[in-house]
Amino acid sequence: GAVVSQHPSWVICKSGTSVKIECRSLDFQATTMFWYRQFPKQSLMLMATSNEGSKATYEQGVEKDKFLINHASLTLSTLTVTSAHPEDSSFYICSASGIYEQYFGPGTRLTVT
Amino acid sequence: AQSVTQLDSQVPVFEEAPVELRCNYSSSVSVYLFWYVQYPNQGLQLLLKYLSGSTLVKGINGFEAEFNKSQTSFHLRKPSVHISDTAEYFCAVSDATDSWGKFQFGAGTQVVVTP
Numbered sequence: 770g771a772v773v774s775q776h777p778s779w780v781i782c783k784s785g786t787s788v789k790i791e792c793r794s795l796d797f798q799a800t801t802m803f804w805y806r807q808f809p810k811q812s813l814m815l816m817a818t819s820n821e822g823s824k825a826t827y828e829q830g831v832e833k834d835k836f837l838i839n840h841a842s843l844t845l846s847t848l849t850v851t852s853a854h855p856e857d858s859s860f861y862i863c864s865a866s867g868i869y870e871q872y873f874g875p876g877t878r879l880t881v882t
Numbered sequence: 883a884q885s886v887t888q889l890d891s892q893v894p895v896f897e898e899a900p901v902e903l904r905c906n907y908s909s910s911v912s913v914y915l916f917w918y919v920q921y922p923n924q925g926l927q928l929l930l931k932y933l934s935g936s937t938l939v940k941g942i943n944g945f946e947a948e949f950n951k952s953q954t955s956f957h958l959r960k961p962s963v964h965i966s967d968t969a970e971y972f973c974a975v976s977d978a979t980d981s982w983g984k985f986q987f988g989a990g991t992q993v994v995v996t997p
Contacts, residue, residue, distance in 0.1 A: 866983035
């Protein structure tokens, strides 16, 4: 089946630094990818829709200048958390649209100290 | 806009007993419905989905769900659970008229299977 990977799987960074998370569709092309955030013991909240070759669409309440999304190719979308703070610590999950199915990545755990 | 309500935050169940996880949704448009399972520190695995057709949907690992349009429900069932079914289960809805793959998730139901 289709596979979506994320890199890194776990990252620790200092407050004020920026972190880039990659989401790749390994064996199919995805014109649309989605980024979700999941706090401990909570559900997934959609952050943004990433479209190849165009600007991302952010959900209400998500700071687009803080969470930079770039969908540079049909197999890669990146999420950059800029000037990260401890409250940004979370589990970030991407998904890629296949035909009649959505494929989720394994997630990236971000810890900001 | 859609919303999803998972009526139970935690469901304890004995091994080999049946389990039902309840999910209700609200939407003014046609929707697609999904159930996902998440093991600790992992991503989501699709259990089953309803897009159209038969309202009884069979998925992986012996799970099934029934779409009930009049009650706007999509409850998940398994007739006999295993210890390995201990996990978090999420119900999700997608607007059939919006971007494919844009999901609204329920709050999740933690299933704890004990011997």
